[in-house]
Amino acid sequence: xxxxxxxxxxxxxxxxxxxxxxxxxxxxxxxxxxxxxxxxxxxxxxxxxxxxxxxxxxxxxxxxxxxxxxxxxxxxxxxxxxxxxxxxxxxxxxxxxxxxxxxxxxxxxxxxxxxxxxxxxxxxxxxxxxxxxxxxxxxxxxxxxxxxxxxxxxxxxxxxxxxx
Amino acid sequence: xxxxxxxxxxxxxxxxxxxxxxxxxxxxxxxxxxxxxxxxxxxxxxxxxxxxxxxxxxxxxxxxxxxxxxxxxxxxxxxxxxxxxxxxxxxxxxxxxxxxxxxxxxxxxxxxxxxxxxxxxxxxxxxxxxxxxxxxxxxxxxxxxxxxxxxxxxxxxxxxxxxx
Amino acid sequence: xxxxxxxxxxxxxxxxxxxxxxxxxxxxxxxxxxxxxxxxxxxxxxxxxxxxxxxxxxxxxxxxxxxxxxxxxxxxxxxxxxxxxxxxxxxxxxxxxxxxxxxxxxxxxxxxxxxxxxxxxxxxxxxxxxxxxxxxxxxxxxxxxxxxxxxxxxxxxxxxxxxx
Amino acid sequence: xxxxxxxxxxxxxxxxxxxxxxxxxxxxxxxxxxxxxxxxxxxxxxxxxxxxxxxxxxxxxxxxxxxxxxxxxxxxxxxxxxxxxxxxxxxxxxxxxxxxxxxxxxxxxxxxxxxxxxxxxxxxxxxxxxxxxxxxxxxxxxxxxxxxxxxxxxxxxxxxxxxx
Numbered sequence: 001x002x003x004x005x006x007x008x009x010x011x012x013x014x015x016x017x018x019x020x021x022x023x024x025x026x027x028x029x030x031x032x033x034x035x036x037x038x039x040x041x042x043x044x045x046x047x048x049x050x051x052x053x054x055x056x057x058x059x060x061x062x063x064x065x066x067x068x069x070x071x072x073x074x075x076x077x078x079x080x081x082x083x084x085x086x087x088x089x090x091x092x093x094x095x096x097x098x099x100x101x102x103x104x105x106x107x108x109x110x111x112x113x114x115x116x117x118x119x120x121x122x123x124x125x126x127x128x129x130x131x132x133x134x135x136x137x138x139x140x141x142x143x144x145x146x147x148x149x150x151x152x153x154x155x156x157x158x159x160x161x162x163x164x
Numbered sequence: 165x166x167x168x169x170x171x172x173x174x175x176x177x178x179x180x181x182x183x184x185x186x187x188x189x190x191x192x193x194x195x196x197x198x199x200x201x202x203x204x205x206x207x208x209x210x211x212x213x214x215x216x217x218x219x220x221x222x223x224x225x226x227x228x229x230x231x232x233x234x235x236x237x238x239x240x241x242x243x244x245x246x247x248x249x250x251x252x253x254x255x256x257x258x259x260x261x262x263x264x265x266x267x268x269x270x271x272x273x274x275x276x277x278x279x280x281x282x283x284x285x286x287x288x289x290x291x292x293x294x295x296x297x298x299x300x301x302x303x304x305x306x307x308x309x310x311x312x313x314x315x316x317x318x319x320x321x322x323x324x325x326x327x328x
Numbered sequence: 329x330x331x332x333x334x335x336x337x338x339x340x341x342x343x344x345x346x347x348x349x350x351x352x353x354x355x356x357x358x359x360x361x362x363x364x365x366x367x368x369x370x371x372x373x374x375x376x377x378x379x380x381x382x383x384x385x386x387x388x389x390x391x392x393x394x395x396x397x398x399x400x401x402x403x404x405x406x407x408x409x410x411x412x413x414x415x416x417x418x419x420x421x422x423x424x425x426x427x428x429x430x431x432x433x434x435x436x437x438x439x440x441x442x443x444x445x446x447x448x449x450x451x452x453x454x455x456x457x458x459x460x461x462x463x464x465x466x467x468x469x470x471x472x473x474x475x476x477x478x479x480x481x482x483x484x485x486x487x488x489x490x491x492x
Numbered sequence: 493x494x495x496x497x498x499x500x501x502x503x504x505x506x507x508x509x510x511x512x513x514x515x516x517x518x519x520x521x522x523x524x525x526x527x528x529x530x531x532x533x534x535x536x537x538x539x540x541x542x543x544x545x546x547x548x549x550x551x552x553x554x555x556x557x558x559x560x561x562x563x564x565x566x567x568x569x570x571x572x573x574x575x576x577x578x579x580x581x582x583x584x585x586x587x588x589x590x591x592x593x594x595x596x597x598x599x600x601x602x603x604x605x606x607x608x609x610x611x612x613x614x615x616x617x618x619x620x621x622x623x624x625x626x627x628x629x630x631x632x633x634x635x636x637x638x639x640x641x642x643x644x645x646x647x648x649x650x651x652x653x654x655x656x
Binding site: 221 | 346347348350352354358368370371375379385386417418
C-alpha cells in the first residue's frame with residue numbers, strides 16, 4: 001500500500017478558516033481523533049455557505065423567495081487521507097476549502113488540513129460530496145442546486161489533484 | 165455524479181456489532197451526522213481487536229511479550245458512501261466488519277452500516293485503512309503487524325466489492 | 329473538599345438503558361471523558377420520552393392535537409458527581425433514570441451511571457433540569473408542560489437523595 | 493423553580509479564550525448542545541495549564557523533575573446553569589476562567605460562557621472541580637497538587653458568587 005500523494009499548500013485553497021481543537025478531540029495517543037476531521041469539514045463548508053449566501057440550515061419555506069432556494073445539502077460521500085500526524089489540542093488547525101467538481105445538483109469539495117507553519121504542506125486531505133435536494137421532498141430539483149449557492153461555489157473551483 | 169453502488173447485506177460481514185445512538189448524534193435535519201459514522205468504525209474495529217486479541221490501546225512495552233506486539237494502528241485513510249438516510253437517535257445502528265485487503269503492515273476494512281430490518285441492504289459503506297507501527301518509533305516494523313493481529317484479521321477477509 | 333456522597337444502586341431507578349461507548353469517548357488517560365456523561369443523560373431522557381409518549385424532537389405544530397403538546401424541553405441546569413473512574417470503551421454503560429422534582433413546567437431528573445456488575449453502586453450521579461416551553465414562542469405555557477409528558481414523568485418520581 | 497442567578501460579565505474572569513463551534517455542536521433546535529459546554533470547560537482549563545505551566549496530559553515520570561510534578565487532574569464534579577440560549581455554530585464562543593476555591597489537592601473553577609457583544613452578561617455559568625492525583629497510583633499526594641500548578645491557579649482566584 002505504498003502511497004506518495006501530492007501534498008498541496010494552503011495557497012491552493014480560495015477559502016480559509018481556523019478552528020480550535022478540544023481536549024476531547026485527542027485520542028489515547030494524543031493525536032487528533034480521525035473522526036474529528038469530518039466535523040471540521042462540515043464546519044468549514046457550512047460556515048462558507050452561511051457567510052457568502054443567504055442560506056442557513058434552518059430555512060423555512062415561507063422565508064425563501066423561491067422554491068429553488070429551499071434546499072439542503074445531503075452528504076453522499078466523504079473521505080480523508082491522513083498524511084501526517086496532527087497533534088491536536090491545544091493547537092488550532094487551519095483549513096483550506098476548494099471545489100473540485102460542480103455538477104447540476106452536487107458539489108465535490110476538497111479540504112486541506114494544516115497546522116502550525118503555514119508554508120508546510122497539508123497534513124491531511126479531505127473530500128466531501130454534497131447533493132442539494134428540496135428540504136420537503138428530499139429530491140433533487142429539475143433546475144439543480146440553488147442559483148445563489150452555485151454562483152458562490154463557482155468561485156472556489158480549482159483543478160482536481162492528479163489521481164494517485 | 166450518477167452512482168449505482170452495490171449495496172451488500174449484513175451476512176457479507178464476518179463480525180457484527182450493535183451500537184446505540186445519542187441525541188447529540190442527530191444534526192438539525194434529524195439525520196445521523198456524517199462524522200458520527202467514523203466514530204462507529206473506530207469503535208467496531210477496536211472492539212473487534214480487543215475482543216479477539218491481547219491488544220489494547222494502552223499497551224506498555226513492559227507488558228508485552230515481544231516488540232512485535234508493541235504496535236498501534238494509525239489511520240491512514242477513511243471514507244464513506246452514504247447510500248440512504250439513517251434516522252439516528254434513538255434507533256440503534258448495526259455494523260458489519262470485514263477485511264478487504266491484508267498487507268504486511270496495513271489492513272483495509274470495509275464496514276457496512278445497517279438499521280432496522282436486518283434483511284435490508286447497507287445504508288452506508290465505510291472503508292478504513294490502518295497501518296501498524298511501533299508505538300515508540302512510529303515506524304512500521306520489518307516483520308509487519310503483530311502476528312496475533314494478522315491471524316485475527318485473516319479470519320475477516322472477504323472479496324472486495326466491484327469497483328464503481 | 330471531603331465528600332462522602334450516598335451512592336445509590338440501580339434498583340433506585342424506575343427506567344434503565346444500556347448505552348455503548350466509543351473509542352473517541354476515552355480521553356488520554358483511557359477514562360470516559362467527563363463531557364460524554366452528559367451525552368448519555370440527554371440520550372436516556374429523550375429516549376424515555378420518545379418511547380413512552382407521542383412526543384418527538386421534530387414535532388410540527390400541525391401534527392399535534394393541541395398547543396399543549398407543541399412544546400420542547402430546554403435544559404436549564406445539569407451537573408455530575410464523578411464518584412469512581414469509569415473505564416469507558418469498549419465496555420458499555422448502564423443508566424438509571426428517575427425524577428426527583430416535578431414542577432408545573434419543569435422536571436429535575438437524576439441519572440445513575442453504572443458499569444459492570446449491576447449490584448455495585450453508581451459510579452457517577454447526574455442531575456438534569458428540563459423546562460418545557462412552547463416550540464414557537466420559547467415561553468412556558470400557562471397550563472405547564474404537556475399533560476401526556478407529566479403523566480409519564482410522574483411514574484418516575486423517587487425521593488430525592490439526602491443533601492450533602 | 494424560579495431562579496434569578498447573578499450573571500457576571502467577562503471582566504470577572506482573569507483568563508479568556510475564544511473557541512470555534514462546529515456544525516455538529518448544534519442540536520435539532522439549532523442551539524448549542526448542552527454537553528458541548530463541558531468540552532469547552534475541559535478545553536479552557538487544560539489550555540490554561542499547558543500555556544502557563546510545564547504540565548501536559550502526556551507527562552511521563554522520567555520527564556518530570558520530581559514526583560510532585562507527576563500528577564493529573566481528575567474531574568470530581570461539574571455543573572452548568574444555562575441562563576440564556578446560545579446560538580452555536582457558526583458563531584464562536586468566548587470563555588472566561590476563574591478559580592473560586594483552591595484546596596490542597598483540589599481546585600474549583602468557574603467558567604463564564606459568552607457570545608457576541610462582550611459587554612453582555614454570561615449566557616451560561618459552569619463549575620468544574622479537579623482533584624490532582626499521582627498519575628501512577630491514582631491517589632492524592634501528601635504535599636498536595638504540583639507546586640507549579642498551585643502558583644499558577646492562585647493567580648485566577650476570585651470571590652465566589654453569592655449562593656442562590
